[in-house]
Amino acid sequence: MPKKYYKKPHKIQKIAKERIKLMFELAKDNLRKDSRISDKYVKMARRIAMKHKIRLPSSLKKRFCKNCHKYLVPSVNCRIRIHKHRLIYYCLSCKHYMRHPIK
Numbered sequence: 001m002p003k004k005y006y007k008k009p010h011k012i013q014k015i016a017k018e019r020i021k022l023m024f025e026l027a028k029d030n031l032r033k034d035s036r037i038s039d040k041y042v043k044m045a046r047r048i049a050m051k052h053k054i055r056l057p058s059s060l061k062k063r064f065c066k067n068c069h070k071y072l073v074p075s076v077n078c079r080i081r082i083h084k085h086r087l088i089y090y091c092l093s094c095k096h097y098m099r100h101p102i103k
């Protein structure tokens with residue numbers, strides 16, 4: 001029997017989206033104190049998004065590493081280059097490349 005997929009109520013998703021936004025703001029604030037705390041906030045934000053089946057917007061997707069889920073800060077722990085109409089993000093801690101097309 002096929003699995004039943006039902007849409008979650010709109011209200012709950014709205015709250016979840018607000019919480020994800022808040023998590024990324026907190027990650028940004030805590031970066032100077034301890035980068036491990038901001039990594040934890042990224043983890044929490046990702047978990048909320050997965051639980052409520054919310055797609056993270058591209059602006060937030062660029063802020064953490066897809067491989068090690070670390071909070072990325074250009075020139076601190078990540079390098080950004082432009083190549084063939086794409087933004088290339090290079091994570092300095094796990095040496096993983098991420099490519100984002102430029103629109």
Ligand SMILES: [Zn+2]
Pocket residue numbers: 065066067068069070091092093094095096
């Ligand atoms: Zn990484």
